[in-house]
Amino acid sequence: MADRYLRLTGTAPGRLLTRGLGLPQPVPLRRWSPQTPGLDGPLLHLTAGESVVTAGLAKALAATGLPVERRAARPAGIVLDATGVTSVTGLAEVHAALHPVVRSLAPGGRIVVIGRRPSSEDHHQAAAQQALEGFVRSLGKETGRGTTVHLVRLPATGTPDAAGSTLRFLLSPRSAYVSGQVIELTDAAPDAEHDPAAPLTGRTALVTGAARGIGASVASVLARDGAHVIVLDVPQAREDLARTADRLGATALALDITAPDAAARMAAAAPDGIDVLVHNAGVTRDRRLVNMPADRWAQVLDVNLDSVLRTTDELLASGALGRGGRVVATASIAGIAGNKGQTNYAASKAGIIGLVRSLGPRAAAEHGVTVNAVAPGFIETSMTAAVPLLIREAGRRMNSLAQGGLPVDVAEAVAWFAQPGSAAVNGQVLRVCGQSLLGA
Numbered sequence: 236m237a238d239r240y241l242r243l244t245g246t247a248p249g250r251l252l253t254r255g256l257g258l259p260q261p262v263p264l265r266r267w268s269p270q271t272p273g274l275d276g277p278l279l280h281l282t283a284g285e286s287v288v289t290a291g292l293a294k295a296l297a298a299t300g301l302p303v304e305r306r307a308a309r310p311a312g313i314v315l316d317a318t319g320v321t322s323v324t325g326l327a328e329v330h331a332a333l334h335p336v337v338r339s340l341a342p343g344g345r346i347v348v349i350g351r352r353p354s355s356e357d358h359h360q361a362a363a364q365q366a367l368e369g370f371v372r373s374l375g376k377e378t379g380r381g382t383t384v385h386l387v388r389l390p391a392t393g394t395p396d397a398a399g400s401t402l403r404f405l406l407s408p409r410s411a412y413v414s415g416q417v418i419e420l421t422d423a424a425p426d427a428e429h430d431p432a433a434p435l436t437g438r439t440a441l442v443t444g445a446a447r448g449i450g451a452s453v454a455s456v457l458a459r460d461g462a463h464v465i466v467l468d469v470p471q472a473r474e475d476l477a478r479t480a481d482r483l484g485a486t487a488l489a490l491d492i493t494a495p496d497a498a499a500r501m502a503a504a505a506p507d508g509i510d511v512l513v514h515n516a517g518v519t520r521d522r523r524l525v526n527m528p529a530d531r532w533a534q535v536l537d538v539n540l541d542s543v544l545r546t547t548d549e550l551l552a553s554g555a556l557g558r559g560g561r562v563v564a565t566a567s568i569a570g571i572a573g574n575k576g577q578t579n580y581a582a583s584k585a586g587i588i589g590l591v592r593s594l595g596p597r598a599a600a601e602h603g604v605t606v607n608a609v610a611p612g613f614i615e616t617s618m619t620a621a622v623p624l625l626i627r628e629a630g631r632r633m634n635s636l637a638q639g640g641l642p643v644d645v646a647e648a649v650a651w652f653a654q655p656g657s658a659a660v661n662g663q664v665l666r667v668c669g670q671s672l673l674g675a
């Protein structure tokens with residue numbers, strides 16, 4: 236669905252007019268393509284407070300392939316090491332480091348603050364580190380021009396060694412529609428050596444709901460990253476599914492995920508095991524609770540949540556999802572903010588968040604598998620094209636980037652979770668919503 240307003244603000248007269256009226260100023264986002272694989276400029280590496288991870292962070296930043304500098308006239312990214320900030324005085328150093336340079340950041344730039352998990356034993360450290368969350372969320376709302384801002388938290392005493400894949404993702408065009416996020420890392424070392432250009436080579440990924448929309452885009456990005464993909468959708472979508480499979484050289488599996496034997500049939504389609512399981516299939520059956528019959532409630536909960544719980548449990552128990560495996564589920568900002576007419580949908584998506592947070596640490600300890608979720612905001616799909624015009628326009632503009640996301644934005648986030656290098660990313664829910672004001 237074309238965003239005509241975004242096109243208008245892309246012209247000089249359109250910009251003049253909309254600025255004069257005080258309207259939002261979206262800019263076209265620079266997304267990944269073979270021609271634009273990285274940010275266009277150097278990374279500025281700054282430090283606030285006494286850091287003990289300077290050398291490790293410099294190494295992790297060098298692995299992004301971008302030139303890293305301590306001074307840069309026009310940086311494409313700014314990384315502020317705030318791991319040593321443990322007091323209000325330390326927070327003043329955050330201001331001192333960023334205040335003079337934020338304005339010099341190139342359009343579409345990235346700001347990543349590196350912090351530590353707030354301590355349960357030192358409330359001064361906890362206050363200072365939690366303060367960084369409010370700081371990045373506010374800065375993300377101020378910077379404009381397609382800039383994104385994040386906080387990456389290292390464990391209490393961890394090094395940035397496990398942060399490589401996360402920094403590569405955040406400091407690249409792949410994260411164009413992700414902003415204002417807090418990502419908590421563990422110490423887990425990458426699962427295997429891999430080629431950053433094709434990190435999923437030799438891996439099998441199964442994507443549910445992949446005949447169209449976001450799922451088809453996820454399948455396409457995972458195939459781009461080297462995976463053999465199994466695309467799954469309901470038998471009624473067989474034709475679209477076959478087309479997606481042909482385009483990607485993927486295997487098609489026509490299956491309703493609510494079927495009692497769904498997990499067994501998923502495992503049978505991947506005799507060598509499933510390395511990446513993407514629960515993307517989802518349905519809406521909107522009605523206000525007072526008008527909602529039990530069958531509409533049950534259908535949404537069954538597809539969006541219960542089948543995710545059942546198939547994940549069975550595939551973990553049978554070993555079809557084994558060491559180094561990745562589960563990526565799909566929540567929604569409706570599951571965080573709630574939405575009128577969507578008590579069933581929002582309950583199912585909030586349930587996904589509960590599942591991820593609880594199962595993540597246990598699945599890693601018992602099976603060597605990570606469990607994460609994406610929470611899309613307003614994504615330009617046939618689902619959102621059907622939304623009435625005024626509500627659609629509000630959905631598009633009510634975020635820091637003042638535009639809707641594309642299916643590929645969700646797909647890039649899934650691909651980051653899926654990488655062998657992302658073992659330290661576990662139990663996380665990443666909003667892909669341009670820093671939507673809803674549920675912020």
Ligand SMILES: NC(=O)c1ccc[n+]([C@@H]2O[C@H](COP(=O)([O-])OP(=O)(O)OC[C@H]3O[C@@H](n4cnc5c(N)ncnc54)[C@H](O)[C@@H]3O)[C@@H](O)[C@H]2O)c1
Nearest residue numbers: 444448449468469491492515516517565567611614616618
């Ligand atoms: N589009 C958005 O803005 C948005 C926002 C937040 C969350 N999401 C979530 O992202 C996911 C994909 O959304 P989309 O917009 O691409 O939706 P979509 O309706 O275009 O695609 C969903 C796919 O899931 C399949 N599916 C439904 N029930 C199934 C079942 N029982 N078994 C197997 N496949 C089944 C459908 O046939 C369809 O191909 C969903 O989980 C949705 O809730 C979307």
